[in-house]
Amino acid sequence: MPLIRGKGGASGETSGSQQAALDSPDADNRWTAARALAGQADAVPALAVALAREPIPRVREAMMTALIRIGNAASIEVLLPYLRSQDAGVRAAAIEALQALPDAIAPFMTPLLNDGDSDVRLLATELARNMGGSEATRLLCELIDHEHHPNVCAAAIDVLTEVGTPDALPTLERCAVRFAATPFLPFAVAVAMSRISGEES
Amino acid sequence: MAETATPAKAKVLVVDDSSLVRLYYRSALETAGFEVKQAINGIEAMERILSESFDLVIVDVNMPRMDGFTFLRSLRSGMADVATLPALMISTESGEQDMAEARVAGANFYLVKPVAEAELVRHVCVLTGVAL
């Protein structure tokens, strides 16, 4: 079912008053305010500030949902830094949120897959899963061909196992050679290649 | 998978969002005589653990919807009959801080990815009290 865009805040409340409520000491008020601001593009800056200091996971979720429902480049810019969080729960929430915006995330893919932080590159591979096969294959093969970190390659190979086209086969072969002495990688490549070339039989 | 004449040595739950990782661990552990079930994140892991009995849970850190740390903390503070389930945490991080955090969250042991099959089997044997 397609997502129906919300019509805006709770009746009677202005966007301004809801944005102010993002500051409330009461978690329920912040929760309600975040939900009321879903789809309101002018709320992005206020949501960004509120998200940065939100300690309660379910309120954080609601703020991220609000940003997803706005779904523009500005919301993505707010969500991206959380991929770098030290908190695994925050990273999980951020990647979940970004996965819900496959079209909006497309322009960010190349910079993310080239990020200096291997953890960010690793998480970014997951975002290619919702893309078309050719585009995902192109992006992930480019990553793998230049990637030194085995876990990042492993993550990319996992996505290719599902969405990869036969264009990925040469990259995968080269990857297996480079990582022949590394645990798991040769296995992962073998499975990916058999799933991908299963198309040709 | 052919029926084995001997019963499984122990029952292990593998929790990782990567189907390749789950396949890899499952194949190594089944070959070594373990019964293996799988889950894709901490929520499914909790459902499985509350539905059937396991001797060990192997849990990745980075998973969608519920990461490994959140799962482990929830397990350790939850229902008494499963709170003490041995847990092997596997992560991409090799730092002291991450190992310490795993210990605090309630992991019995911690391995860094990518894990070799022999290494995995050896630690699973130790954690389930099964002879190698």
Next chain:
Amino acid sequence: MDDSKGGSSFAVHISPEQVQRFCEFLYRRTGMSFAESKRYFIDRRLEDRITATGSSSFQEYFSLLRTDADQEIEHLINSFTVNETYFYREEHQLRCMTTSLLDAIVRQKKLGATLRIWSIPCSTGEEPYSIALWLMENWPQVDSYNIEIVGSDIDTRALKAATEGIYGDRALMRLSRDIVGRYFGPVTGGNYQIDEGLRNSIEFTRANLIDTKDMTQYRDFDLIFCRNVLIYFDDASRRLAAENLYDCLRPGGYICLGHSESMSRISPLFRVSRFPDAIVYQRPEADHG
């Protein structure tokens, strides 16, 4: 990569690797998995869907499936599950309600307090009426509390049928003749109509799970049955629906999903709760940092 669509007159060949790819996608997306012994079942269903969509290859079908073109995920899931509605469907959850959930819920309430139970989607009414019947037949304390049952659906025609409360043999197949005799009266066409008292005891409303504004009007539910609908929603809609349902529940309230569904594929907001008859989900009593 896409070939032209035309129905193929020959069965499309699907390799074991392709079936694996498909199974992993289905497991990741829905949580459904199948033992090796069920492989034939999967192969058949997959072939049916490839044919039904006019795909000329597995790859073409799989691309279609991944983008959920023409709601293919819904058609696929429907081909794997039996989606009939009838009275006392998934009875173990009704049993869980009266043997475990209500006890936990009323611990926090005084006698005579209100208990709010929601069936959403309620379709043509079998589920909310089942809840009412089950409570009357199985809960000793049914008269000690003010029980409000709400049945909601997005489909106004289904709601109209629900308010009329007329059912055929198939819908009633799980009910004993004794229960049918006591709570239903025969009407034309060999059908039965549920008693007026029961028809009047359910509040039927139109509601849309992913319309937050709609959903915020529903508050303070102790128990929600939301079965066999979230599995069809896309990622973003599932997430939003779960958030809306959380908001409609009291802290400590429970939600039951359908037998093929799991919060692991939907939302981290709820706590997994195990009871003898079922696994259900709970809105936590309090927030944790």
